[in-house]
Amino acid sequence: MILAELIKDWPCEVQGGSIRVEISGITDVAEQIQPGNIFVARKGKQHNGWHFVSEAVAKGAVAIVYDQDQPIEHLEVPHVWVPDCSTFLSYACKAVVGDKIELLTVIGVTGTNGKTTVTHFIGQILQKLGAKVAVLGTLGLWINGERQDQNTSSMTTPPPTYLYPIFAQCVELGVKYIIIEASSLGLSQHRLDHCPIDYGVYLNMSRDHYDEHGSKEKYELAKRKLATLANKIIVNADDPFCLNMKQHHVRSFTFGRHRTADISVIHKEINGTSTVLLVQYLENPVEIKMPFVGEHHQQNVLAAVATVQQLGYPLQTIAPSIPYLTLPSGRQQEVENDLGIRIFIDYAHTPSALVAVLQSLKLISKKKLIVVFGCGGDRDQGKRREMGKVADSYAHKIWLTSDNPRREQADMIIAQIAQGIDLTPYAIKINRKQAIESAIAEANPGDTVLIAGKGHETTQIIGNEVVPFSDYEIAKEYIKLLKTRLNDEK
Ligand SMILES: CC(=O)N[C@H]1[C@@H](OP(=O)(O)OP(=O)(O)OC[C@H]2O[C@@H](n3ccc(=O)[nH]c3=O)[C@H](O)[C@@H]2O)O[C@H](CO)[C@@H](O)[C@@H]1O[C@H](C)C(=O)N[C@@H](C)C(=O)N[C@H](CCC(=O)O)C(=O)O
Ligand SMILES: Nc1ncnc2c1ncn2[C@@H]1O[C@H](COP(=O)(O)OP(=O)(O)OP(=O)(O)O)[C@@H](O)[C@H]1O
Ligand SMILES: N[C@H](CCC[C@H](N)C(=O)O)C(=O)O
Numbered sequence: 227m228i229l230a231e232l233i234k235d236w237p238c239e240v241q242g243g244s245i246r247v248e249i250s251g252i253t254d255v256a257e258q259i260q261p262g263n264i265f266v267a268r269k270g271k272q273h274n275g276w277h278f279v280s281e282a283v284a285k286g287a288v289a290i291v292y293d294q295d296q297p298i299e300h301l302e303v304p305h306v307w308v309p310d311c312s313t314f315l316s317y318a319c320k321a322v323v324g325d326k327i328e329l330l331t332v333i334g335v336t337g338t339n340g341k342t343t344v345t346h347f348i349g350q351i352l353q354k355l356g357a358k359v360a361v362l363g364t365l366g367l368w369i370n371g372e373r374q375d376q377n378t379s380s381m382t383t384p385p386p387t388y389l390y391p392i393f394a395q396c397v398e399l400g401v402k403y404i405i406i407e408a409s410s411l412g413l414s415q416h417r418l419d420h421c422p423i424d425y426g427v428y429l430n431m432s433r434d435h436y437d438e439h440g441s442k443e444k445y446e447l448a449k450r451k452l453a454t455l456a457n458k459i460i461v462n463a464d465d466p467f468c469l470n471m472k473q474h475h476v477r478s479f480t481f482g483r484h485r486t487a488d489i490s491v492i493h494k495e496i497n498g499t500s501t502v503l504l505v506q507y508l509e510n511p512v513e514i515k516m517p518f519v520g521e522h523h524q525q526n527v528l529a530a531v532a533t534v535q536q537l538g539y540p541l542q543t544i545a546p547s548i549p550y551l552t553l554p555s556g557r558q559q560e561v562e563n564d565l566g567i568r569i570f571i572d573y574a575h576t577p578s579a580l581v582a583v584l585q586s587l588k589l590i591s592k593k594k595l596i597v598v599f600g601c602g603g604d605r606d607q608g609k610r611r612e613m614g615k616v617a618d619s620y621a622h623k624i625w626l627t628s629d630n631p632r633r634e635q636a637d638m639i640i641a642q643i644a645q646g647i648d649l650t651p652y653a654i655k656i657n658r659k660q661a662i663e664s665a666i667a668e669a670n671p672g673d674t675v676l677i678a679g680k681g682h683e684t685t686q687i688i689g690n691e692v693v694p695f696s697d698y699e700i701a702k703e704y705i706k707l708l709k710t711r712l713n714d715e716k
């Protein structure tokens with residue numbers, strides 16, 4: 227493709243060089259420039275891309291795109307002014323890969339909690355139904371249940387520079403469905419602006435990322451954007467914000483606990499560790515057996531069932547795959563042991579997620595419920611006290627510790643969480659490994675220990691340092707140690 231072709235349908239002003247130059251790709255990250263690429267000099271919160279123009283040109287950039295007032299006399303390559311770099315980036319990344327991506331059916335899932343789980347549930351069901359399917363989000367790119375290591379970004383919703391090459395790769399591999407997580411920041415930062423989303427799924431809405439967006443209203447506005455991008459929306463009728471999204475789209479479908487939803491639960495029974503739901507669409511009730519107990523699991527399963535039903539599969543066909551659903555890594559993941567203590571790792575890092583997982587564990591917990599958690603630094607501060615309150619309401623003992631403090635002081639974050647704790651005894655151990663070990667050491671047979679906030683993560687971010695860290699491995703190693711000690715004492 228030549229530059230002229232790329233920019234002919236986009237508002238812009240070009241100066242210098244030739245617009246007939248052949249282009250090989252596009253990026254806004256100077257160090258990723260390959261010869262023949264366009265560099266989009268985007269101004270962000272931390273850096274101004276314009277400062278990396280010389281680096282980009284030295285690496286072989288054949289054109290620069292910008293949206294700021296900048297001195298441009300010394301640029302030897304064409305420089306293209308556009309009204310907004312981020313939207314151009316999204317438009318251009320899609321244009322570079324071409325129309326072939328229209329072959330994919332794209333499903334975008336948004337919500338404060340449960341995006342990863344629901345995208346993977348949809349993927350697992352479709353795979354069981356024989357379809358070739360990709361899932362993209364916090365846990366990276368998965369094709370037919372296999373993790374792909376190449377071309378992935380560390381973000382939940384990848385920037386367009388990653389997204390469209392992944393779409394192209396999926397088309398080449400014969401993938402039919404791609405299910406992607408649409409994070410609020412991904413939506414507000416235009417990462418999905420030109421994405422051909424067939425179905426947008428609205429799961430739930432509660433507090434998160436208010437500081438990063440600037441306000442609750444801006445967070446909600448970002449989430450609303452998915453409806454403007456999707457051909458049809460599938461909404462959780464039990465959540466007022468999601469239900470309200472129906473007013474913003476001419477094509478919608480609902481799922482929920484009550485008969486007013488298009489797909490609804492008309493009967494429910496809990497059998498030990500599984501739940502049997504009688505689910506109805508039109509006049510035909512179908513029994514589905516999910517291998518979990520807890521309201522949030524039910525919400526996630528229903529969302530996945532409703533989505534696959536909307537793709538054209540009847541409920542009767544979907545039902546046999548539900549008992550085989552598995553939670554993604556780090557979501558209520560049990561650390562097996564023979565100490566008589568049930569230990570779970572979970573990714574709850576918002577107040578409503580903590581409520582969900584603690585309620586779910588209460589249903590299976592025999593004696594005391596002990597929770598270990600902290601909150602991430604450089605993230606919404608208001609959720610910290612709220613999470614303290616939640617732990618106070620559900621747990622018998624709380625261990626406050628570090629999550630990913632990033633550039634904040636861990637003890638200050640912990641103090642903010644502690645403001646929400648009133649009656650429940652709590653202890654502070656800033657070192658997360660020590661906190662996990664202390665909680666397990668203190669637990670008695672019959673107790674349940676929840677280690678929340680970091681789930682599948684394999685690193686801890688302290689200041690600018692990223693160190694290896696896994697809640698699961700730490701718990702597993704400590705259990706081994708306790709076992710050896712017990713054997714030695716015998
Ligand atoms: C707040 C936020 O989302 N920031 C993202 C954003 O940063 P930014 O716009 O401020 O960019 P910047 O760092 O100032 O850089 C400006 C420009 O200069 C360029 N640059 C910068 C430095 C350099 O050496 N060379 C260079 O070319 C950058 O590539 C960029 O084009 O754009 C950057 C480039 O794409 C992202 O790396 C960065 O994500 C940061 C690291 C991040 O942590 N984001 C998280 C909060 C996030 O988006 N999370 C959501 C999930 C949330 C959820 O699940 O609830 C996600 O979708 O991942
Ligand atoms: N439907 C739900 N309602 C409330 N909480 C939920 C729901 N589903 C999952 N959770 C909680 O949220 C945690 C994170 O789940 P998941 O990773 O699926 O969400 P997410 O929206 O992808 O999160 P993030 O985007 O922040 O990575 C789970 O470990 C669980 O504690
Ligand atoms: N997608 C979320 C993940 C938070 C996970 C938690 N461990 C933290 O670091 O705050 C975010 O980037 O805000």
